[in-house]
Amino acid sequence: MSRKLLGIDLGGTTVKFGILTLEGEVQEKWAIETNTLDAGKHIVPDIIASIKHRLDMYGLSKEDFIGIGMGSPGAVDRQENTVTGAFNLNWKEKQEVGSIIEKEVGIPFSIDNDANVAALGEGWIGAGNNNPDVVFMTLGTGVGGGIIADGNLIHGVAGAGGEIGHMIVEPINGFACTCGSYGCLETVASATGVVKVARLLAEAYEGSSQIKAAIDNGENITSKDIFVAAESGDSFANSVVEKVSFYLGLASANIANILNPDSIVIGGGVSAAGEFLRSRIEQYFLKFTFPQVKLSTQIKIAKLGNDAGIIGAASLAKQFLTK
Amino acid sequence: MSRKLLGIDLGGTTVKFGILTLEGEVQEKWAIETNTLDAGKHIVPDIIASIKHRLDMYGLSKEDFIGIGMGSPGAVDRQENTVTGAFNLNWKEKQEVGSIIEKEVGIPFSIDNDANVAALGEGWIGAGNNNPDVVFMTLGTGVGGGIIADGNLIHGVAGAGGEIGHMIVEPINGFACTCGSYGCLETVASATGVVKVARLLAEAYEGSSQIKAAIDNGENITSKDIFVAAESGDSFANSVVEKVSFYLGLASANIANILNPDSIVIGGGVSAAGEFLRSRIEQYFLKFTFPQVKLSTQIKIAKLGNDAGIIGAASLAKQFLTK
Numbered sequence: 001m002s003r004k005l006l007g008i009d010l011g012g013t014t015v016k017f018g019i020l021t022l023e024g025e026v027q028e029k030w031a032i033e034t035n036t037l038d039a040g041k042h043i044v045p046d047i048i049a050s051i052k053h054r055l056d057m058y059g060l061s062k063e064d065f066i067g068i069g070m071g072s073p074g075a076v077d078r079q080e081n082t083v084t085g086a087f088n089l090n091w092k093e094k095q096e097v098g099s100i101i102e103k104e105v106g107i108p109f110s111i112d113n114d115a116n117v118a119a120l121g122e123g124w125i126g127a128g129n130n131n132p133d134v135v136f137m138t139l140g141t142g143v144g145g146g147i148i149a150d151g152n153l154i155h156g157v158a159g160a161g162g163e164i165g166h167m168i169v170e171p172i173n174g175f176a177c178t179c180g181s182y183g184c185l186e187t188v189a190s191a192t193g194v195v196k197v198a199r200l201l202a203e204a205y206e207g208s209s210q211i212k213a214a215i216d217n218g219e220n221i222t223s224k225d226i227f228v229a230a231e232s233g234d235s236f237a238n239s240v241v242e243k244v245s246f247y248l249g250l251a252s253a254n255i256a257n258i259l260n261p262d263s264i265v266i267g268g269g270v271s272a273a274g275e276f277l278r279s280r281i282e283q284y285f286l287k288f289t290f291p292q293v294k295l296s297t298q299i300k301i302a303k304l305g306n307d308a309g310i311i312g313a314a315s316l317a318k319q320f321l322t323k
Numbered sequence: 324m325s326r327k328l329l330g331i332d333l334g335g336t337t338v339k340f341g342i343l344t345l346e347g348e349v350q351e352k353w354a355i356e357t358n359t360l361d362a363g364k365h366i367v368p369d370i371i372a373s374i375k376h377r378l379d380m381y382g383l384s385k386e387d388f389i390g391i392g393m394g395s396p397g398a399v400d401r402q403e404n405t406v407t408g409a410f411n412l413n414w415k416e417k418q419e420v421g422s423i424i425e426k427e428v429g430i431p432f433s434i435d436n437d438a439n440v441a442a443l444g445e446g447w448i449g450a451g452n453n454n455p456d457v458v459f460m461t462l463g464t465g466v467g468g469g470i471i472a473d474g475n476l477i478h479g480v481a482g483a484g485g486e487i488g489h490m491i492v493e494p495i496n497g498f499a500c501t502c503g504s505y506g507c508l509e510t511v512a513s514a515t516g517v518v519k520v521a522r523l524l525a526e527a528y529e530g531s532s533q534i535k536a537a538i539d540n541g542e543n544i545t546s547k548d549i550f551v552a553a554e555s556g557d558s559f560a561n562s563v564v565e566k567v568s569f570y571l572g573l574a575s576a577n578i579a580n581i582l583n584p585d586s587i588v589i590g591g592g593v594s595a596a597g598e599f600l601r602s603r604i605e606q607y608f609l610k611f612t613f614p615q616v617k618l619s620t621q622i623k624i625a626k627l628g629n630d631a632g633i634i635g636a637a638s639l640a641k642q643f644l645t646k
Binding site for chain 1: 391454456466469472475476479480481484487489490494500502503504521538569573575578581582583584585613615616619620
């Protein structure tokens, strides 16, 4: 039997698992709830128990696997295979992860942060088509990302590489960001950022608009409401999408002007707006890039959805192939 | 005798040569004029003749060398070792470079573009201290750059990686750039860009200033004049340096927010302003970066001056060590 990869996508709500071929085909996948009680001390044992249980169920043993890869929130130490400060897991202190899983399961283990791992997944099997130069941007509760350049995931000197959400796109009058800066991409292009842009633009807008009316009435609106209204012809909502696309196009252009990737892949909840959003971003991207980049770097929507995490995590384990 | 590297820095005025140890020590260096007559057809033969002459002079033979590396202007094909569109050399059409030099000199040859090669030099022996994550920015007639990330020079899918000068720092009312975009870093931070910023700010400035007076009198001023006046207390010149530093700090911060390099090294003629400029850029850099990057990425002034080219070129030849 050909040997397999095991990918684990650790999140605050569920832990997703996938058994993949070396070519990235998902053969089995399952998920368990993340039990964050007691400072998250059940998480690693639950993962181990679930792996053992499924391997039994599928008639597989540790010899069938090349390795295990995992994507995790928080600050990941890739040498020590530990995680620190993953607040949605209740892991405030340093947590041993890899050493315990390797000992209990007997398969080599590798870990990286969740946004980087999703970038690896989209870069390998998803919209990136296995190109060695792919940038992934995820627009969700926050804005995260991962950068693959010349075939390597870029971590930087302190592991802060790929933090696309903290590029400054509004240096003069930007919104305050949780990071302490003002005008970060995350403050205008995350799900909550899109709503912030809408609230600001609503102050000056004078036409009729459902969305503007909802904001003025103090109703809760979501980024999805805004995209749906914009597609239905609400011109206020449209002006919000235009402004958000300007910021995303500017940030994408500045990434491409210095890295010239094959593609910038946009994923996460906000990217559900699909081609409607992609084409708008592309307009500004083409305005802000120089000729060689215009011709060679593409803006794409992510393909893998929720599977990006397990697929990218599994790809981490390919490193054990030559060892 | 230990084996050596030969580095060649090909420019529009001179061709510089260096013989280096594997540790990057320059043992010999010399230069010849670049003869751009007759569509630049003398350049490669002149380089070959100069290498042969010097090797004779120093009593060295091809066996003493691991390889030759070269930095060139224009569009470099690193697989074919050719150069196209190097207008300051009069090489409009594709020019065979590596194949001819290898055949005539008998030493393995490698080539990359001049800004990338300077980045390799500063990254290896210069301000980068051989760190695997170093970004180099050169402020001269134009603004160029090179990015070393996770130990690799980033070329991108079409070889346009590292074009820091075309990051957009003024997306709304920027100056036109030669690349066709508006608001590129090069339009405000190259030697001519600094003067453009001064001309724009002069329109609204009302105090007394030598520099403002010179602009209003239609005199030619240089970026150096502006930096010298600013250091001497000319408050108009100071406002120009402040604005240029804002742009450089913003661009540096956005590079660091996504790549988190150990350092961003600033070289080129404009960087002769030294600590006066560096500290100003750093103020804006610290304003626009998030905490992990503030703590781990530094802004530095380049150390190697004109030698960055031959040193970086020589470093290209280290790849032949294992072959």
